[in-house]
Amino acid sequence: MYTAMDERFIRQTILPQLGPQGQHRLGEARVLVAGCGALGTHTAEALLRAGVRRLLLVDRDVVEVHNLHRVALLTPADLGRPKAEAAAEALLRIDPEAEVIPYTAHLGPALAEKLVPRVDLVVDGLDNLETRYLVNDACVKHGLPWIYTAVLATYGMTMAIVPGLGPCLRCLFPTPPAPGTLPTCAESGILGPVPQALAAIQAATAIQVLTRSPDLRPxxxxxxxxxxHRTERVTVARAVGCPTCGERRFEFLAQGSGTSVLCGDTIQVLPRHRGPLDLAHLAARLAPLGEVRLERGLLVAQIGKVALTVFPDGRALVKGVRDPERAQALYDQYLSR
Ligand SMILES: [Zn+2]
Structure with a gap:
């Protein structure tokens, strides 16, 4: 137990639900925050302040001005910076002795397989169901709890998933929806305090998981x-024949995906071949086509109505097109090597 920190957590350790032993368990735990938008940053800040001092942060995106009305930790000074890095820096200002590791990367099958077995819990800061199914696959496969949380417009929902003790995400939503059929916060909007409220519930549930509370309701x-101010509680049962937690077929871990539509009018394109990209060389090649600049280690290009943000690992965010195939075509046209 880190006695030097006892004073910091004294108002929490006197709670009978936690006590010194619960607080100690929080200090020992490692949590993966999947996504560093509003849900992820509010959850990460709440967990760190509560004494969860080992956090892995994953986010593939950069901070944009329309994120600022609802996020924690990020400020206008972070615009254009990778969200995971900016959030990690802010968390370390809150607790300089914490271990906070940012990953600016797409949470795909390989990264999920690498990070999930290293943590005690995964919390949801994601903006798409596809990656949630992937997290669900990885957590069920490795027998690890995770918390599903999603927000839209003025509402949100959350559920603790503990493999072996309750249903998984696929018991709740058996069939993945077709791409583009679910509303996103770019179309439906999002009330600023909504992710904060759901993140608070998610963080409290995370504390229950990590302290092995008998009050947890998977x-x-x-x-x-x-x-x-309406709340509803539904008890979800394990689905008979659930492909994930019943048959243990991890379809989302097994597949690789080229493009995915992010929350907003942004489409992410993954490189077909892994390996670092020479952004300076690419900038020189694209310069005659439009406005191209290198900024904070990223290449940002405006070519006609299309905006491209290219990461050093070859990943690109394409804005200004709605069709993933068109985004892939533009990627191939501008970035193919
Ligand atoms: Zn299931």
Whole structure:
């Protein structure tokens, strides 16, 4: 137990639900924060302040001005910076002795297989269901708890998933929806305090998981509308024949995906061949086509109506097109090597 920190957590350790032993367990735990948008940053800050001092942060995106009305930790000074790095720096200002490791990368099958077995819990800061299915696959495969949390407009929902003790995400949503059929916060909007409220519930649930609280209710789906103040609780049962937690077929871990539509009018394109990209060389090649600049280690290009952000690992965010195939075509046209 880190006695030097006892004073910091004294108001929490006197809670009978935690006590010194619960606080000690928080200090020993390692948590993966999947996504560093509003949900992820608020959850990460709440967990760190509560004494969870080992955090892995994953996010593939950079900070944009329309994120700022709802995120924690990030400020206008971070615009254009990778979200995971900016959030990690802010967390280390709150607790300089914490271990916070940022990964600016797409959370795909390889990274999920690498990071999930290293942690005690995964919390949800994601903006798409596809990656949530992947996290679900990885957590069920490795027998690790995770918390599903999603927000849209004025409401959100959350559920603790503990493999072996309750349903998984695929018991709740058996069939993945077709790409582009679910509303996103770019179309439906998002009320600023909504991710903060759901992140608070997610962080409290995370504390229950990490302290092995008997009060944890795996498989209880909580729906909260922050505008009407209505809450609903539904007990989700394990689905007979669930491909993930029943048959242990991990389809999302097995597949690689070229493009994915992010929250907003942004499409991510992954490189077909792994390996670092010479951004300076690419900038010189694209310069005659439009406005091209190298900024904070990224290449940012505006070519006609299309905006491209290219990462050193060859990943690109394409803005200004709605069709993933068109985004892939533009990627091939501008970035193929
Ligand atoms: Zn299941």
């Amino acid at each position: 498989g209880e789906l909580l729906h909260l509308d922050l505008w009407t």
